[in-house]
Amino acid sequence: MRFHSAFWDEWQRLYLPSLDKHLLFVIENNPVEGKAALEYLSTSPQRWAAQAVQIELDARSLQRCADVEAIREAHRSLVIGELENEVSPLLRIFSRISEDVDAALNQASAYNQRLPLRDVADKLNLHLQNFARSSDKYTVRFYPIIKSWREIVTNYIKELAKITELRQEIDSPYIIGVPLTLEQEIFTGRNDIGLRMIEQLLLDYRRPPLLLYGQRRMGKTSLLNNIGKLLPNSIIPMFIDLQGAPSSASDHAGFVYNLAREMEKSAKKQGVTLPSLAREVLKSDPFTYFYEWLDKVEQALEENTVLLALDEFEVLDNAIAKGRFDEQDVLGMLRHLIQHRPRFKILLAGSHTIEEYQRWASYLINVQVVHISYLKEAEARQLIERPVKDFTLRYEPNAVERVLQLTRCHPFLVQLLCAEIIVLKNEQDPSIRRLATLADVEAAIPEALQSGGFFFADIQNNQVNATGQAILRFIAAQGEGAIVSRQRLLQEFADADITFSLLLQRELIEEVADGYGFQVELIRRWFV
Structure with a gap:
């Protein structure tokens, strides 16, 4: 490669036909020398060849993506912006699709993977239609790649659905710890x-x-x-x-x-x-x-x-x-x-x-x-029993009532507890898997307290002071539904009026008659 005039004549400004093809050949057979040549040419009068080769290398890299795991990694290796050119918008399309697939595959359940992947498939369909209408040489080059990616993503969505049905598993639509976006059907009420x-x-x-x-x-x-x-x-x-x-x-x-x-x-x-x-x-x-x-x-x-x-x-x-x-x-x-x-x-x-x-x-x-506070009861019931269309888990009436009692219709806690109920049911025999009982709800409580530890720890460490923690532990120790009189609390915690006001403002306790009790039973359980 070093004997090519593009390298020994630095003032060579004439167009050198087939330099891009020659550079590709070298990269394929001697990657180290080829990439060094590519870097040199990118700042030389023959930079057109470097751009053409980089575009083709990106196209080949994208074309080698044979499954969703390869697609999710593609955005990490794409070269965009270093050699800004007419193909950059196309590469950005692939980069965003790759990032979207990566985010989708990071979801814990098959259901929550399928949901954003359907959105990715819709985007790929739209891009495919736009690519088909264009006669631009680069769009034509990338058309079979976008078509292949669409097929890979679509087939993976179908495979997820088959696996779920074969195992008789319950898809969990619940999103724990991150805000719900426009694409997520589970958003309820308000x-x-x-x-x-x-x-x-x-x-x-x-x-x-x-x-x-x-x-x-x-x-x-x-x-x-x-x-x-x-x-x-x-x-x-x-x-x-x-x-x-x-x-x-x-x-x-x-x-x-x-x-x-x-x-x-x-x-x-x-x-x-x-x-x-x-x-x-x-x-x-x-x-x-x-x-x-x-x-x-x-x-x-x-x-x-x-x-x-x-x-x-x-x-x-x-x-x-x-x-x-x-x-x-x-x-x-x-x-x-x-x-x-x-x-x-x-x-x-x-x-x-x-x-x-x-x-x-x-x-x-x-x-x-x-x-913005607790969901209305009807909204919470919907989140429990019909969070999304075609939800396959059914609840016995007393099981629903128990979820409402434990969470007080707190949107995060309803999702947390219901998600753990689904994990529990998916471990049971298929003959009883799709009906949640009162016993299932009670069995899911310890797991919910553990998996939702970040939520409860935030209350304990960031929302109340040491006196507040002591008050909450004292009330929690009295048992579920207990109301502790104000007089007794002031005997235990003198000069704590400001702390009581803060606990009320944080919606952790409530005033009942002449006493105080926890607003939410699951939060009380954490402080026991």
């Missing part, structure tokens, strides 16, 4: 909260910011992910997870850039394309350029309104407290949106009230709190 939010968004001329307030694992993020189902088409929800890129930025430029990127990505899921915001322009005056970008966004919205949903607002407050962001600049920006941009509605979500964060209260005037 229509009353959606109606309350619509009333505030559309009918209140003052445009007050909303605070979606509720304890951890009550389904706040799941609701935000699915809120588009509850809102009219004229309101475009843009979901921003403040635990992610925006709050982790090192300066204001990074903050507003990441915020704009998340808004763009969220809008795209709703079928709305927003103008892009270049990071470079933000360095000198980030907020001014961000406001100018918002002007362009409003033009792109036409007659629509944005619901800017900022989840986990406490994380942003923590960044401000550490001095990474300036309070006046960041919270002043939110106040500007509320007061001067009627096309933007602000929704904060968190497990604390604004009163607990005084700096926010002075910027966000007239915040309207929308409380």
Whole structure:
């Protein structure tokens, strides 16, 4: 290869026919020398050959994917962006499909694998149709690959269904520990909260910011992910997870850039394309350029309104407290949106009230709190008995009642306990597998407490102080349904009025007559 004129004549600018084919031949027979030549040519006047070879290498790599395991790994080896060219959009399609397959296969149950894989298959079908309409040489080259991937994914979905039916297993539709997305059918209820939010968004001329307030694992993020189902088409929800890129930025430029990127990505899921915001322009005056970008966004919205949903607002407050962001600049920006941009509605979500964060209260005037708590009983029953279409597990009536008693319709705990019931049933003889009894519910409790340990430990370690823990253990020791009188508790825990107020606010205990008891039996079991 070194004797080729492309290497010994560095000023060789003439087009050298078949250099790409020769380079491919060398890579196939001498990979080390071939890849070194590819790297050299990528910055030479013959870079066209390097680009053509890299495209063909990527195509061959994708074509070698013979099963879903190979497809899930494909995105890790694709070269995109280093040699930006006309095939980059095609490679990004394959990269995203690979990432989606990887995420799907990370799901624990066959059911939860099939659900996102069906979405992947739909995307592959759409891409296949678009590829078929194109005569572009690169699209033609990649057409058989996208067709092969579709067949592999479709066949794997069928195989999962056959295995499940052959084993008479019960598919678990329950999602534990991560928020529910739009694609997941199991999202249940919350229509009353959606109606309350619509009333505030559309009918209140003052445009007050909303605070979606509720304890951890009550389904706040799941609701935000699915809120588009509850809102009219004229309101475009843009979901921003403040635990992610925006709050982790090192300066204001990074903050507003990441915020704009998340808004763009969220809008795209709703079928709305927003103008892009270049990071470079933000360095000198980030907020001014961000406001100018918002002007362009409003033009792109036409007659629509944005619901800017900022989840986990406490994380942003923590960044401000550490001095990474300036309070006046960041919270002043939110106040500007509320007061001067009627096309933007602000929704904060968190497990604390604004009163607990005084700096926010002075910027966000007239915040309207929308409380998210336990599911309604009918919603919880649906989550237990009919979480998805064609659910194969049936419950005896007293088994359903026991699940309701143990969880108090807490959305996370219903899913946690029901998921463990399914694990238990799948270990039983097929003749009794598809009917859950009261005994099954009781047998699943210890496993639920163990697998949901992260939820209970968060309550114990992060939501209450040492006195609160002692109070909860004391009440828990009295037994299921026990109510401990206020007088007795004050004898045991003098000067604990503030702690009792905190436990009530955290919805861990409730006041009954002149005493206190646990709100949720499963949480009591953890503290025994």
